[in-house]
Amino acid sequence: MNDVVVRPLRFTDDVQAMRAFLETLGLRSRIESERGVWVDMVAGRGMVALHDAAGNTSGAKAGETGLAFEADDIEELKERLEAAGFADASIFDEAFGRVLTASGPDGTKLWIDERSKDLYGYKLHDAHPDARWSVTPLLGVADQAGWERLLDALGGDNPELVRFRAAAEFEVRIELTTTESLDEVARRLAATGYQAEPVAGGLSVVDPDGQTVRVRG
Numbered sequence: 001m002n003d004v005v006v007r008p009l010r011f012t013d014d015v016q017a018m019r020a021f022l023e024t025l026g027l028r029s030r031i032e033s034e035r036g037v038w039v040d041m042v043a044g045r046g047m048v049a050l051h052d053a054a055g056n057t058s059g060a061k062a063g064e065t066g067l068a069f070e071a072d073d074i075e076e077l078k079e080r081l082e083a084a085g086f087a088d089a090s091i092f093d094e095a096f097g098r099v100l101t102a103s104g105p106d107g108t109k110l111w112i113d114e115r116s117k118d119l120y121g122y123k124l125h126d127a128h129p130d131a132r133w134s135v136t137p138l139l140g141v142a143d144q145a146g147w148e149r150l151l152d153a154l155g156g157d158n159p160e161l162v163r164f165r166a167a168a169e170f171e172v173r174i175e176l177t178t179t180e181s182l183d184e185v186a187r188r189l190a191a192t193g194y195q196a197e198p199v200a201g202g203l204s205v206v207d208p209d210g211q212t213v214r215v216r217g
Helices: 015-025 074-083 144-154 182-191
Strands: 004-006 009-012 028-033 038-042 047-052 068-071 090-094 097-103 109-114 122-124 133-135 138-141 163-166 171-173 175-178 197-199 202-206 212-216
Touching (some): 015 038, 015 047, 015 182, 074 090, 074 097, 074 109, 109 144, 171 212, 182 202
Parallel strands (some): 009 047, 138 163, 175 212
Antiparallel strands (some): 004 068, 028 038, 028 122, 090 097, 097 109, 133 175, 197 202, 202 212
16 A cells, blocks of 8 residues: 655744644654754644755745645556646655655646655654644645545545635645644643634644644544
8 A cells, every 4th residue: 555645844944943833732753854954743644844944945935835745655656646647747856765746737736755764864753643633734726626636646644635725826724633622732832832712613823933723623
């Protein structure tokens, strides 16, 4: 089985502040770079990756979030995407490993990193993901049907891989889902200086990048 995990990628001016914020919510650090410019964090389902905004080559600004995934076998995934009509799927090498890219229905580039077994330059933590938490990013899209077709071809570890809202331009927001008591989550956030606001079905809190993160119960 080719395990495909959703992993929104946040560019940030303060990797360690974002890391502490997500750990307060319930995620756990799994892999980080020796220089501290990259951390990926796991939940029971899904992940969030943090990248130092100053060190990225894509032009993304602090607070921006991209859509990315991690997979065991990107060769098999490339064949699956091509069979579904995504002819521009391609694989190339990065310093950290191999990457599969494909274009979404609005031209947005999708990145799928191959799960690396070589941790040279990175530190591995014994993460023990909290099974009560899932990463369920919210996508703002103009063509929801097209994105659903792409994500169906991609597959993934989350029954509800992403959520959608109508938007003129593509956007990704970090959202989490939990079975933990929301009152307990709010108390934990308050103890570390974050004010969580109750919203329909969950909580809303502003992260260290000034972006709103929603936690659904």
